[in-house]
Amino acid sequence: KxxxxxxxxxxxxxxxxxxxxxxxxxxxxxxxxxxxxxxxxxxxxxxxxxxxxxxxxxxxxxxxxxxxxxxxxxxxxxxxxxxxxxxxxxxxxxxxxxxxxxxxxxxxxxxxHNGYGFPVLSAAEQFLAIDLPLKYPPFIASVNKRGLNISEIVCSSFTMGWFGEEKNSRTVRVDCFMKESTVNIYVRPITGITIVADLDLMKIVEYHDRDTEAVPTAENTEYQVSKQSPPFGPKQHSLTSHQPQGPGFQINGTSVSWANWKFHIGFDVRAGIVISLASIYDLEKHKSRRVLYKGYISELFVPYQDPTEEFYFKTFFDSGEFGFGLSTVSLIPNRDCPPHAQFIDTYIHSADGTPIFLENAICVFEQYGNIMWRHTETGIPNESIEESRTEVDLAIRTVVTVGNYDNVLDWEFKTSGWMKPSIALSGILEIKGTNIKHKDEIKEEIHGKLVSANSIGIYHDHFYIYYLDFDIDGTQNSFEKTSLKTVRIVDGGSKRKSYWTTETQTAKTESDAKITIGLAPAELVVVNPNIKTAVGNEVGYRLIPAIPAHPLLTEDDYPQIRGAFTNYNVWVTPYNRTEKWAGGLYVDHSRGDDTLAVWTKKNREIVNKDIVMWHVVGIHHVPAQEDFPIMPLLSTSFELRPTNFFERNPVLKTLPPRDFTWPGCSN
Amino acid sequence: KxxxxxxxxxxxxxxxxxxxxxxxxxxxxxxxxxxxxxxxxxxxxxxxxxxxxxxxxxxxxxxxxxxxxxxxxxxxxxxxxxxxxxxxxxxxxxxxxxxxxxxxxxxxxxxxHNGYGFPVLSAAEQFLAIDLPLKYPPFIASVNKRGLNISEIVCSSFTMGWFGEEKNSRTVRVDCFMKESTVNIYVRPITGITIVADLDLMKIVEYHDRDTEAVPTAENTEYQVSKQSPPFGPKQHSLTSHQPQGPGFQINGTSVSWANWKFHIGFDVRAGIVISLASIYDLEKHKSRRVLYKGYISELFVPYQDPTEEFYFKTFFDSGEFGFGLSTVSLIPNRDCPPHAQFIDTYIHSADGTPIFLENAICVFEQYGNIMWRHTETGIPNESIEESRTEVDLAIRTVVTVGNYDNVLDWEFKTSGWMKPSIALSGILEIKGTNIKHKDEIKEEIHGKLVSANSIGIYHDHFYIYYLDFDIDGTQNSFEKTSLKTVRIVDGGSKRKSYWTTETQTAKTESDAKITIGLAPAELVVVNPNIKTAVGNEVGYRLIPAIPAHPLLTEDDYPQIRGAFTNYNVWVTPYNRTEKWAGGLYVDHSRGDDTLAVWTKKNREIVNKDIVMWHVVGIHHVPAQEDFPIMPLLSTSFELRPTNFFERNPVLKTLPPRDFTWPGCSN
Ligand SMILES: [Cu+2]
Ligand SMILES: [Cu+2]
Incomplete structure (x- = not known):
């Protein structure tokens, strides 16, 4: 057959x-x-x-x-x-x-697939599911009871996780919102109704009208400029950039070359943007050297911290449940990316397999990026020395909007060899409706902060895990932790009583490489132990993390079992073609049996092997009124910096770019 | 009289x-x-x-x-x-x-002044001191013994700290370097000679020629573009900015107004740049609201981690010993600041009191700063909504060059109410000469990393302490710590087993406000407990720190006693007009009796008072070959973000700036 x-x-x-x-x-x-x-x-x-x-x-x-x-x-x-x-x-x-x-x-x-968990949800089935309540008589009755207008209601679907149930079907919670007088639906939730829809049966399988709390008003929630009224402000002046020599990068298909970097931009309906085959030209060795085979966000875990019926299940895995690629939105020229940006289109697919054109999925642009290096030397008589190099760096941007939240995902490249992945959050908070209008009325735990009258911004976390398959000068790499340790001087051989030094350990197995950042000062470096610099240092790339976030759920809690890849900030595994998704291949209703935390229990050897570093960056989010009704960017980033990779500063001999002024007509 | x-x-x-x-x-x-x-x-x-x-x-x-x-x-x-x-x-x-x-x-x-410690060193006395060895016969003999040419030698002065001596005079160590074939003197140290000069006597009071290690070669150390030879690279394309409506800021004298911000730029020969009287216009309340009375870097502590005779004393306090203002250098247009920057000149003074004109001491410019906020809404049938606001922010920059190191010090302001002070390091490492040319030859602790043949980059830290006198909506403020705490669910009332919530404590006294960042997740907020939002939240500003650095010296070590202000990352004191310098007013040869750590032993009350927050940001520096012969920028920053200060997102109603394209002649 x-x-x-x-x-x-x-x-x-x-x-x-x-x-x-x-x-x-x-x-x-x-x-x-x-x-x-x-x-x-x-x-x-x-x-x-x-x-x-x-x-x-x-x-x-x-x-x-x-x-x-x-x-x-x-x-x-x-x-x-x-x-x-x-x-x-x-x-x-x-x-x-x-x-x-x-x-x-x-x-x-x-x-x-006969194991636990279900695949990424399709948009089509969610569109059908969110329409179910609007024709469901008990819901219509609940709406009428609340004095709301059914034609002003829109619903949205939410994955339900797993809480120890023996059997799961492909169910989603459907929550509904008022779209009356605002497009900011998430800040106008209709609270107190539990609706569970089965996606395979495509029907409502559970319904409770529990209680009635006020629906927050639409006042001051509209964010569309066309729907706002004066006074506007604060006023910003235009700032446009010009590249008289043209852009410094070239995009050939999906391969990008820029200054000393070359890399490939891939795109996957689940991972979203994928950076691969990144290599950097070494001016001194006269060759291009491999750095990163592949890098992308493997999963995003967003557990809300309200255990009540209204919110307990909200422990989302935005990549595995909704697809970062499927949720990538078209970038708005001149807004999401500067005027001189170039855009890359791509295709995603619908549930029936039809390709969907996604215009402006990715943008690529150069930006002024502080000083590259500088020095003013005043210590040599009769010489006046001042040297400074401007830095222009390259940014690759996508925006992934999963329901309410917009994730602005950048990869920055610097000629000095840095890569800087960064995440910035915008969009809308998940709001829980309440009758409370003032903090003084709060009598019990509300699991969040009052961000506006009748509106609780629920506590939650954002944990992103990056897959970083380094191939530094080849596939055989090791992971080294260089700890900074205080030494007390006891022999009286110095006027000092102490100093710190370093102690480098190569992680032998996966267990050695499980790192909670912040417990003790350390440098974390992926090296190629087979390639050394002239003075004998192993070539490597170092992780410079942001302030870390650690999970606060108990280890035995169901969401934490499913999101156990957040238990450490750094993990290192031997490269395995099938280990791509830190939360598992099937994450919807998953039970945590296919996560990075489970794979690494094998405690495989990772010395001088093709290894992958996984890095968790996180934000604990205590909402504030400024996050309402739409959030100013909240961002975090980390840096991957060459460390003894080059013989010396690789931009020592970069020339300052030509100076141009705003041209007259005859430039 | x-x-x-x-x-x-x-x-x-x-x-x-x-x-x-x-x-x-x-x-x-x-x-x-x-x-x-x-x-x-x-x-x-x-x-x-x-x-x-x-x-x-x-x-x-x-x-x-x-x-x-x-x-x-x-x-x-x-x-x-x-x-x-x-x-x-x-x-x-x-x-x-x-x-x-x-x-x-x-x-x-x-x-x-009869206490311990001496004032900021003057440039004049240091210029005299560094000339002493060149006419000092024992030094000339040492130079000859090493086969070096005295006319190719330049010396530099280094503060000596305090190591328990009963009596101190105003001495400095003078180290000498080869300027032959390179202006990069710091990478060509003449090792093994101890020279101590007394600044009051202006003579050499101690001299030892201890041992002879190789002086590193000049090869590949020159950073001046005029002295370098091809191949040059990597190549960067020009990126110029234009503001067709002119800059969005106005500088009137030293008062700056920009978008919704107003503040004053001061300058002090010790502190360098001082930001004061920062207030932000609240569009909704129709008034300007006070945020920060004064902010500046109070001290910078740079302890090296080599206890040997060559380096043990190198535990510098760059502000108190050398003066951040006195060490501020002229910014290079189009290099240190973008072409559209505006510059502010200032005056410093010489040892004889004569004013010295410092051109381009400060630059002010707008920059494209990611997205301000955005959302694409796909969840409302028959509506297509995408809104995004470009962010232009304002940067104020100075560069403080203390000998080898260049500190790029920025204050960024955002219309959303953020302030973002940042520090970036460039310049030259302090190098210790060694006969070692390869890592394999290292037999004992070298207190650093081999960054080139014969060149050890010594381990060290950079600890900056910011003075941040918040006056949020008035002078009476409090400091609150909101801890995130795991709650285990035991009553079975939820399918969840845990969640986290917050617990807010107001620091009653200075002891309550000594915070080591990173030990436990917490939000640190300065609030005005007398002013509340409509829903009852106290108006405030929150500190979002970078990954913290903690001191690694023992508490009883002399440099750590002098730099005890690094013992915590955050301190809060009642405002006191005389408590300006975290390391003391007299830091040269100080004994740690006038530091923030000593003042706070009084454990004064800080509730609903005029308070000052002090924040230590630090970098542990393990040098790498890329830092040699001149360092690509290494940076850190923190953010001060309004938290329930505004009733809602203060840039909700900002309009996108007008779109302009690169003009033809008839724009
Ligand atoms: Cu959030
Ligand atoms: Cu350093």
């Missing part, structure tokens, strides 16, 4: 599509429109939609073997890498894992 | 100078050229230089009473504040504290 299907697919496929890529496809390129259509056809041919219920929950490039990709990088014409696509589809209520080889246009394997 | 002197001064003064200020002088304005000259004359009249040895070590504005300044802010014409100048001068080897009232042109008081 399988062979026959392949042949059929092959035929039908060729009849319909022709590939005309604008550039040679790179093995890590995102899936094209034509490829999505091919996948759709291949799967539909096996499971005709006339007699199968078929929904695509994930379509992604099946990672090619790393050694093949590396060979391709050296000799792109000498190697052909099969283009394989990994599909997770729910077919007749069963979760299928389908591997397709697009080169031969056929299904390579088709397995059914 | 005193009265007579006053009259004489008055007469002579009027004969020589006329004040023609370009704008009305603000009570917090830096000392003008004319004022420096007046001070010089007044003091020289009392202590004629014909028969007195007189050197000015500090000349600063004596802080006017805060309530007078605040009255002046409201009604500048109704109040006249005496212009008082505080002078520290060494006169005939005694340290004088002289208070001058420039309004009446006379000395108000003249006291002799």
């Amino acid at each position: 399988f062979a026959l299907f392949s042949v059929l697919t092959l035929l039908s496929f060729h009849a319909v599509f022709s590939f005309t890529p604008l550039h040679t496809q790179h093995p890590l390129d995102p899936i094209t429109k034509e490829e999505f259509l091919a996948v759709q056809t291949i799967v539909q041919n096996k499971y005709p939609i006339s007699n199968n219920k078929l929904a695509f929950h994930y379509i992604g490039v099946d990672d090619p073997e790393k050694d093949l990709v590396l060979k391709y990088e050296t000799s792109p014409t000498l190697i052909s890498i099969p283009r394989k696509i990994f599909v997770v589809a729910i077919i007749n209520s069963q979760t299928h894992e389908i591997l397709i080889d697009l080169t031969i246009k056929s299904i390579v394997s088709d397995n059914i | 005193f009265a007579l002197f006053s009259v004489l001064t008055l007469l002579s003064f009027h004969a020589v100078f006329s004040f023609t200020p370009l704008h009305t002088q603000h009570p917090l304005d830096p000392i003008t050229k004319e004022e420096f000259l007046a001070v010089q004359t007044i003091v020289q009249n009392k202590y004629p230089i014909s028969n007195n040895k007189l050197a000015f070590h500090y000349i600063g504005v004596d802080d006017p009473e805060k309530d007078l300044v605040l009255k002046y802010e409201t009604s500048p014409t109704l109040i006249s504040i005496p212009r008082k100048i505080f002078v520290v001068a060494i006169i005939n080897s005694q340290t004088h504290e002289i208070l001058i009232d420039l309004t009446i042109k006379s000395i108000v008081s003249d006291n002799i």
